[in-house]
Amino acid sequence: MSTDLPAVSDSTIRRLSLYLRALEGLDDQAEPTVSSRRLAELAGTSAAQVRKDLSRFGSFGKRGLGYSVAPLQNHLRDILGLQRRWPVVLVGAGRIGSALFEYPYFRERGFEIVAVVDRDPAKVGRRWNGVKIQSVEALPTLVRECRAELGILAIPATDAQAAAEALVDAGVRGILNFAPVQLHLGSHVVVNDVNLTLEMEALSFALRTASELGSGEGG
Amino acid sequence: MSTDLPAVSDSTIRRLSLYLRALEGLDDQAEPTVSSRRLAELAGTSAAQVRKDLSRFGSFGKRGLGYSVAPLQNHLRDILGLQRRWPVVLVGAGRIGSALFEYPYFRERGFEIVAVVDRDPAKVGRRWNGVKIQSVEALPTLVRECRAELGILAIPATDAQAAAEALVDAGVRGILNFAPVQLHLGSHVVVNDVNLTLEMEALSFALRTASELGSGEGG
Incomplete structure (x- = not known):
């Protein structure tokens, strides 16, 4: 099987x-x-x-x-490919990145964030639970050293395409993308977008429709 | 239209x-x-x-x-129902909740987190940018006061169903659910699940399949 x-x-x-x-x-x-x-x-x-x-x-x-x-x-x-450990490189040490780093269910499933990079010099050098935040320039080396095939982008839209390309060039084949932008990468790369605003918009669409079809409140 | x-x-x-x-x-x-x-x-x-x-x-x-x-x-x-402001109640002031509270794209779109609750007494009373974290017991009152129709659940799976029911009883009709659990609510409530582990698993599945069909590496 x-x-x-x-x-x-x-x-x-x-x-x-x-x-x-x-x-x-x-x-x-x-x-x-x-x-x-x-x-x-x-x-x-x-x-x-x-x-x-x-x-x-x-x-x-x-x-x-x-x-x-x-x-x-x-x-x-x-x-699902969960009988192994998946080393993951996290790009972005902001609020979302920090929440993902601490997210207990990733590690339980074998997804282990083994490296973190950020472009903010004020963040570089800090340690998160033993993992030292490194500069974005270190990204290719880190991906290769960790043999990471998975990456997470938790950075603004403007930086996402370049970071994604750096990940892929270094060997990453799967990306979880929190940046609200459409990434253009080779067809051998799998990208899953998590677009939180879009999730809220699907709710507002549904509620708006329900209001209009229903009691007429809201809108 | x-x-x-x-x-x-x-x-x-x-x-x-x-x-x-x-x-x-x-x-x-x-x-x-x-x-x-x-x-x-x-x-x-x-x-x-x-x-x-x-x-x-x-x-x-x-x-x-x-x-x-x-x-x-x-x-x-x-x-999409974005020509208005949507007050939102956030349940859970942990890492994910904090990241969502600061998420700039929500406010841009009119989704404004106007109230935050947490069951941890150590968090209750803290202020996030003017919003005071309140106890979960205050949830029904808060929802009614803010006239919130949208709620966000950023709490562990074990607490999610009860919190969701409290939201709905107080008037919430749309929920963005980060708790890894299937919520059972009335059909008039719209729930969007954001399951981050599941997003990672879709990547590991894809990479695993690609490895087996391709070069035989990985796995």
Whole structure:
């Protein structure tokens, strides 16, 4: 299975992550198996979707018995590439960068921020829990030394493209981008944008629509 | 137009936000009109997609001339519900909460964090730029006083459902949820989950797949 991963949509991958999180929330001593219906409830989807998603990666469930919790956890970790440690380089030691550095769930999952750079000389040289903040000029060397394939951009939009290119030139192939800008990189690089303003705008759009269709309040 | 919004997919709304951001990056003095092709480039999509998305909300473009930058910006702000101020209540004054409070792009868009609560007595009473952190018990009163319809949850998973219910009971209808948990709320409430671990997992999945299909390195 681990050598034969099918092409799947982004939304499928996201659901696999949610299934894993749901399974980890179960006590596999008390509950050694889980039905697709229960897993769906926990992950906020339908039982049919659970079965469809999981069947793409092998036959994990037993008819009438459901899925074995511990083995399915392992399968999902394997599929998601979580059976290893991922060293990560963080670009930007501002508020967002600092919050990400301390984010406990990254380390739990094997994503370890091993290097931090910032362009602000006042920040360079400070230590965050043993990791010394370095200047952006050190970026290529750091990426190579850490053998980092993942990078996080937590910097203003104006600096993001250049930093992304530096990361990629040094060997990074996956970027989590918090800068509100469209990055233009080679097709071999995977970029996930986290656009917080856009998330708020999706809410304001929904509320605005609801107000107009509903009671007429707001707007 | 503003009273007749069609039902559109989440991905369409997200593209509208990207179009707005792209238009705001243009100098409308030097460039009073923009083609669907250029707008597509800036927003990372196709010209056909731009035309399709925008045509759902009215006929903004002129054949051969493209879109007028300033009026289209206004139309998009109107569609997205950004022609007003949105008071926001923030639950959680930890690292993520603090980063969000300082996030400059929220205020620019009219999303103003007007109240902050935390369950940690050591944090209650501190001031963030004029906003006093209050205890979670004050949540219902604060929501009502601020007439907040939007809330942000930046707290651990274990506390999120109760806090979300308190927000909704007091009048919040849209929640940006950073807690890694599936919230169960009424269908009249809109929840957008920002799951940072899941974003990283989508990267590790992609890199793992690429490694196996490609040079065989990594894994």
